[in-house]
Every structure is written in structure tokens, then in C-alpha cells.
Amino acid sequence: MALQSLDIKQRSATTTPSTQVRETIEIAKLIDVSACIGCKACQVACSEWNDIRDEIGSCHGVYDNPMDLTAKSWTVMRFTEVEQNNKLEWLIRKDGCMHCADPGCLKACPAPGAIIQYSNGIVDFHQENCIGCGYCVTGCPFDVPRISKEDSKAYKCSLCSDRVAVNQAPACVKACPTGAIQFGSKEDMKDYAAKRVTDLKERGYEQAGLYDPQGVGGTHVMYVLHHADKPDLYAGLPANPSISPLVSLWKGFAKPLATLAMAGVALGSLFHYVTKGPNEVSKEIEDEIEKEDAK
Amino acid sequence: MIRDPKDLKRYEPAERANHWVVGISFILLALSGLAFFHPAFFPLTQLFGGPTWARIIHPYLGVLMAVSFLAMFFRFKHLNKMTPADKEWLGKVGQMVDGDDHNMPEQGKYNGGQKVMFWAMAICMLLMAVSGLFIWRAWFGFDITLVRMGAVVHAAAGAFMIGLIFVHVYAAIWVKGTIRAMWYGTVTRGWAKQHHRGWYRQVTGK
Numbered sequence: 001m002a003l004q005s006l007d008i009k010q011r012s013a014t015t016t017p018s019t020q021v022r023e024t025i026e027i028a029k030l031i032d033v034s035a036c037i038g039c040k041a042c043q044v045a046c047s048e049w050n051d052i053r054d055e056i057g058s059c060h061g062v063y064d065n066p067m068d069l070t071a072k073s074w075t076v077m078r079f080t081e082v083e084q085n086n087k088l089e090w091l092i093r094k095d096g097c098m099h100c101a102d103p104g105c106l107k108a109c110p111a112p113g114a115i116i117q118y119s120n121g122i123v124d125f126h127q128e129n130c131i132g133c134g135y136c137v138t139g140c141p142f143d144v145p146r147i148s149k150e151d152s153k154a155y156k157c158s159l160c161s162d163r164v165a166v167n168q169a170p171a172c173v174k175a176c177p178t179g180a181i182q183f184g185s186k187e188d189m190k191d192y193a194a195k196r197v198t199d200l201k202e203r204g205y206e207q208a209g210l211y212d213p214q215g216v217g218g219t220h221v222m223y224v225l226h227h228a229d230k231p232d233l234y235a236g237l238p239a240n241p242s243i244s245p246l247v248s249l250w251k252g253f254a255k256p257l258a259t260l261a262m263a264g265v266a267l268g269s270l271f272h273y274v275t276k277g278p279n280e281v282s283k284e285i286e287d288e289i290e291k292e293d294a295k
Numbered sequence: 296m297i298r299d300p301k302d303l304k305r306y307e308p309a310e311r312a313n314h315w316v317v318g319i320s321f322i323l324l325a326l327s328g329l330a331f332f333h334p335a336f337f338p339l340t341q342l343f344g345g346p347t348w349a350r351i352i353h354p355y356l357g358v359l360m361a362v363s364f365l366a367m368f369f370r371f372k373h374l375n376k377m378t379p380a381d382k383e384w385l386g387k388v389g390q391m392v393d394g395d396d397h398n399m400p401e402q403g404k405y406n407g408g409q410k411v412m413f414w415a416m417a418i419c420m421l422l423m424a425v426s427g428l429f430i431w432r433a434w435f436g437f438d439i440t441l442v443r444m445g446a447v448v449h450a451a452a453g454a455f456m457i458g459l460i461f462v463h464v465y466a467a468i469w470v471k472g473t474i475r476a477m478w479y480g481t482v483t484r485g486w487a488k489q490h491h492r493g494w495y496r497q498v499t500g501k
Contacts, residue, residue: 013334108446110331111346131346133331134432138442147432152347246443250450255333258454265458269465276394280471281485289485292501293301 006165010117012109019119026121028186029159029170031094032196032224033234034205035180038063038077038092045175046075049160069095071148074157075172078235093223093234094172094181097144097157099123101217104243105154107251108139114154121186121220124161127153139251141216141241159220189222196224215242302481303498305404311480313367320360321460327353328453354431361424368417374404375414380493381407396489403493408466415459422452 008018047053054072057065063079075096082089103123106115114129115136125136125145132152136145145154160170168174169183182192193210200208209228212218223237231237306314327349329336343349383400384407391399399406405413429437429445437445467473472486487495495501 013337015334110334110337112334112337131340131350132432133350134430135331135446137432138430138439138446143439152433244443246440246447250443250447255450258451259333259335262454262457262461265461269461269469272392272465273469276392278471279394279396279469281483281489285485285489289483289488 007119008116009119011113012106012115013112024119026186028189029221030182030189030193032180033093034200034226035178036092037178040077041175042094042172043075045171049171069146071146071155080235082233091234098142099159099220104139104141105136105145108135108247122159122161124158125154130154139247193224200226213241215240302483303487305476305482306480316363317367320356324356325457357427364420375410377410381410401492412463419452419456422448
């Protein structure tokens with residue numbers, strides 16, 4: 001038990017069950033996209049609390065800054081201008097790890113204990129066990145983990161597991177000035193989202209809804225979207241994310257089968273030797289050669 | 296040291312050295328690769344100075360193997376063309392495995408099974424090298440779909456190749472008098488006459 005308040009539910013590259021006895025509540029962060037003003041206080045709070053200072057980049061002529069997630073920017077605001085029904089909308093989405101219930105990163109990771117899923121739903125990278133292979137990037141349906149160029153370890157949002165462990169909300173939640181980021185039990189967050197969705201529908205956003213994609217078993221970072229029918233509008237948020245079938249094939253049942261097949265070939269060879277004996281030069285041919293030499 | 300001057304030379308020193316480089320790099324690649332293949336094999340990373348070192352070293356060993364395999368491929372390619380006699384040999388391989396090689400057709404320097412092994416290894420090596428580049432994140436950043444396909448192909452071809460090598464190594468252990476050809480390059484005339492009569496007649500003129 002790492003921390004009493006954070007029981008481990010699943011760990012990477014581990015084939016036996018982790019602690020299953022204690023039942024803790026699932027937590028979630030809810031990002032209400034309709035209430036976000038794009039101030040980036042969450043980005044700053046993240047950098048502040050986690051002691052990470054990304055390189056100062058250059059202006060690309062858009063509001064996105066930095067332009068993408070990096071090993072030192074675990075959350076970024078993504079700004080999209082969308083024109084629909086003769087109306088311009090400025091959609092702002094705080095991007096970062098979704099903390100999937102069925103995490104593709106954890107499934108793909110070959111290093112025992114480098115990726116941990118706590119029973120509260122947080123998926124955390126333990127860099128001391130990370131070997132830097134990048135398989136988590138290969139496994140993630142949301143393109144979130146980033147490999148650091150300095151230490152070759154993978155980094156991403158930890159949902160402030162250190163804060164949550166002592167009953168504090170994540171840093172980004174604390175910093176948000178409009179209440180667009182909420183934190184609590186997953187059930188409470190769903191209830192809160194339902195109220196927001198009702199409100200948005202009353203205000204004319206008929207397709208408003210909660211983004212809690214079931215293809216990855218639901219997530220512990222959820223969005224309230226005004227256009228929940230088109231998540232793709234929000235800087236390419238996938239409509240039906242799931243672990244790629246290629247990743248499932250790579251990390252699924254094929255591996256134990258292949259391991260058994262390899263062991264089968266090795267043992268088969270051994271028992272072939274034991275049952276059939278070696279393939280030696282026959283006495284007949286040895287005699288022929290001896291006769292030749294005697295001539 | 297020459298035990299019997301009438302022994303037949305099967306491999307030149309350069310050919311043997313080439314085979315050993317391929318063999319050693321393969322063993323190291325298999326051990327480190329298996330560690331990432333399934334958690335049961337993860338402790339093998341300790342042979343390489345720990346898991347992170349294993350991850351760093353593995354692809355460079357892969358480059359070494361790919362290059363040395365390519366050299367070996369060009370050395371032996373012309374000796375591995377399939378002939379009708381090879382197909383006949385392969386048709387009867389069951390009898391041979393069962394312990395009776397009296398009905399096997401005459402074979403040249405390599406038999407049909409060895410030729411199939413040669414080409415299967417060449418295909419696996421190509422798949423391993425290309426898919427390996429796709430997933431080598433220290434140097435390359437390919438499209439995610441290519442990386443995912445690379446991961447699947449690398450794991451599948453790797454497992455298959457380990458199986459092939461088990462068969463290759465076992466065949467050398469099973470057929471007595473073979474392994475010395477890999478060490479010092481010669482085989483006895485009896486060995487050649489029994490297992491590769493076409494080659495025996497070619498080199499002895501009998």
C-alpha cells in the first residue's frame with residue numbers, strides 16, 4: 001500500500017491482481033467547456049504545483065501556448081474556431097490525460113509498476129520504474145504521454161495524485177476562476193454535469209452532453225460539451241475512443257500463446273532427442289570411408 | 296589443429312566469424328526482447344545492466360544483427376536456391392524426423408529444410424528490421440498507426456524467429472558432427488556422405 005488513501009488497483013506489466021479488498025470512491029475532474037474563458041490559469045497552476053517549467057516557446061499567431069502537450073506541459077488549452085449555422089464559435093478545451101478506466105498506456109507498458117491505476121481512478125506514471133520505451137504513447141487513445149528529451153521518461157498529468165491523497169483538489173481545479181473545472185466523486189461530477197447539460201439545453205444547445213467515453217470504460221476526466229454529438233470539433237477530441245485493436249492484439253491473448261508456443265518448440269526438441277535419439281553417421285557409411293582409406 | 300587431413304572444409308573463417316556475430320547478437324536480442332515481450336521475462340533485463348539499459352541497447356544490437364545478417368545473406372544466398380530434389384526432401388521430412396533417413400533424396404550443401412530455414416529467417420529479419428525502426432523512439436517519430444503496426448509485427452516476427460532458431464539449433468545438436476563446422480569449419484567425410492551426398496561428391500570428386 002503506497003499511500004493509505006491511494007490503493008493500487010492495477011499496475012503495468014503485472015500478471016497477478018493488485019490490492020482489491022478496500023473499496024474507495026472513484027473521483028473525477030469535470031471540465032465544463034462552456035464555462036471556460038481560456039485564461040490558462042490551470043496551465044500555470046499545473047506548472048506551479050508540479051514544479052515544471054516548460055521552455056519559453058515562440059508565438060505561432062494563435063492563442064495555443066504551448067502548442068502541444070510536452071513532458072513539461074501536462075495540460076494545454078486548445079482553441080478552435082468553428083463556424084456552424086452562420087455562427088462563429090470559439091471552442092476552448094483543456095487537454096490532458098483523461099485517466100481512463102481502461103488505460104491503453106498501462107496495458108502497453110512493459111515495465112512493472114511504471115504505470116499505476118489507483119482505486120480512485122487516477123492513472124499515475126511512476127517515473128522511477130519507467131524505462132523510456134514509449135509504449136505508453138503507442139497505447140494511448142488520446143495521444144497524451146510525452147517522453148522527456150532530458151531523461152527519456154514518460155510524463156503526463158497525474159491528476160495531482162499527491163494532492164488528492166491528502167484530500168485536496170488538483171491544482172488546476174483550485175486555480176480556475178470561473179468554476180469550469182470541478183472535482184469530486186465521479187457520481188457527484190455526473191450529477192453536476194447533468195445540471196449543466198440541462199442548463200445548456202435550455203439555452204439552445206440541444207446537443208449538449210457529458211463526455212465520458214465508454215470505449216475506454218469511462219474516464220476520470222470528463223467534459224461537458226455544448227456539442228456532445230461532435231466532440232471532434234474540440235481540437236479533435238475522439239468521438240469513440242478505445243484502445244486500438246492493434247494494441248490489444250499486441251498486448252492481449254497472443255502473448256501468452258506465443259510464449260507457450262516457444263516453450264513448446266524448445267520442449268518438443270528436447271523430447272524428440274530423448275525419444276528418437278541423435279542422428280549419427282551410420283556404421284555402414286563409416287565402414288565405406290574406412291575401406292576407401294585402406295586402399 | 297588438424298585431426299584428420301581428409302576432413303572436408305565446410306566453412307571459411309570469415310563465414311564462421313560472420314555467423315557468430317549474427318548468433319551472438321541474436322541471443323542478446325532475444326533475451327532483451329523477451330523482457331519487453333511478456334512480464335514473465337522482465338527479469339532478463341538484469342543481464343543488460345537494468346531495464347533502461349536493456350531498452351537503450353536492444354535496438355543497436357538489432358542494427359548489428361541486421362547488418363551482419365545481410366552480409367551472411369549475400370554469402371549464402373546462391374547456395375539456397377530451391378530445387379525439385381529439395382521439394383522431394385521436404386515431402387519426406389516426416390520420415391527423417393521419425394529417425395529414418397534412408398529414403399531421403401540426395402542433397403547438396405544444404406537440404407530443403409535448411410533452405411526453408413534460410414528464407415524464413417531472411418523474411419523475419421527484414422520484418423524485424425523495418426518494424427524495429429518504426430518503434431525506435433530514441434531516433435524516429437513515425438505516425439501512430441505505423442508505430443502500432445510495427446509493435447505487432449515486431450512482437451510476432453520476433454516470437455516466430457525465436458521458434459525458428461530453436462529448430463535451427465536443435466537440428467545442429469541432433470545431427471551429430473555438425474556443430475564442429477560452426478566452430479572450426481570442417482566435417483568428416485562420413486558426415487558429408489550421409490547428410491549431403493551431392494556436396495560430398497562435388498568436393499571429393501567421388
